[in-house]
Amino acid sequence: MKFLIIMIVIFVLFNIDVYAQQNLIKPLVIENDDNIQKLIDEEIVLTASIDFTGDSINDFICQTKPNNNIGDYYLEYWINSEYKILKKKIKYFTDYDEYWFVNLDNDIEPEIFWATGYSEGIDYVFLDQDFENNEDVPIFYFNPTILDPSKHKEFFWGYYWDITDLKLKKAHNSIKLLCSINHKIYRYGEITVPNSQVQLPVVCFSGKSTQPDTEVEEIKDLRWFSLEELVNEITKK
Ligand SMILES: [Ca+2]
Numbered sequence: 001m002k003f004l005i006i007m008i009v010i011f012v013l014f015n016i017d018v019y020a021q022q023n024l025i026k027p028l029v030i031e032n033d034d035n036i037q038k039l040i041d042e043e044i045v046l047t048a049s050i051d052f053t054g055d056s057i058n059d060f061i062c063q064t065k066p067n068n069n070i071g072d073y074y075l076e077y078w079i080n081s082e083y084k085i086l087k088k089k090i091k092y093f094t095d096y097d098e099y100w101f102v103n104l105d106n107d108i109e110p111e112i113f114w115a116t117g118y119s120e121g122i123d124y125v126f127l128d129q130d131f132e133n134n135e136d137v138p139i140f141y142f143n144p145t146i147l148d149p150s151k152h153k154e155f156f157w158g159y160y161w162d163i164t165d166l167k168l169k170k171a172h173n174s175i176k177l178l179c180s181i182n183h184k185i186y187r188y189g190e191i192t193v194p195n196s197q198v199q200l201p202v203v204c205f206s207g208k209s210t211q212p213d214t215e216v217e218e219i220k221d222l223r224w225f226s227l228e229e230l231v232n233e234i235t236k237k
């Protein structure tokens, strides 16, 4: 009985739903498609499938072969399910470049959770897709942490390879993220701290830490924020 009560409290506190859908969706590598190759002059080396438009039909992201004359970057084409090129991105080679999709607001297009950088420092950022201007615009940079209620220690550093999902709550037409803007985390290394932000907030993920001894500084006042509420709190006035 005591165990049951503890589990209920944990589920309520951390919004864990045993039947919950996965919030973070990763593109799935698929075979190259001749219809796509016909659209693009460059040679396609990798095609992934994901619904990045939010209409529940999978779209395509294609990496092309780097041009030897250019060297340090390649082109990435974002093509919708009707074989229309919606975005063409220049991608520079970095040590880390991983992204997931998750809808964080009331428009149907998913936002991008992007982990990128070098061994000296990894940036964690949410991006808003802007198809009209052919770009992905940073919404905010943050400190990722993993909440693991099964361990004594509550918070672990959220290396992207340890993250399994984002702590998200969907209620009353709003989507909320579990975050803290009251913490003592100081990041060493070469990371991006945008001028527009007063701080890098803590954003909570689920997952399992492979480096549980990595110290995470004090984090207080976890709260559910909508994207708008959080951006408003951390933007320089
Ligand atoms: Ca789609």
Ligand SMILES: [Ca+2]
Binding pocket: 103, 104, 105, 106, 107, 108, 109, 110, 111
């Ligand atoms: Ca959205």
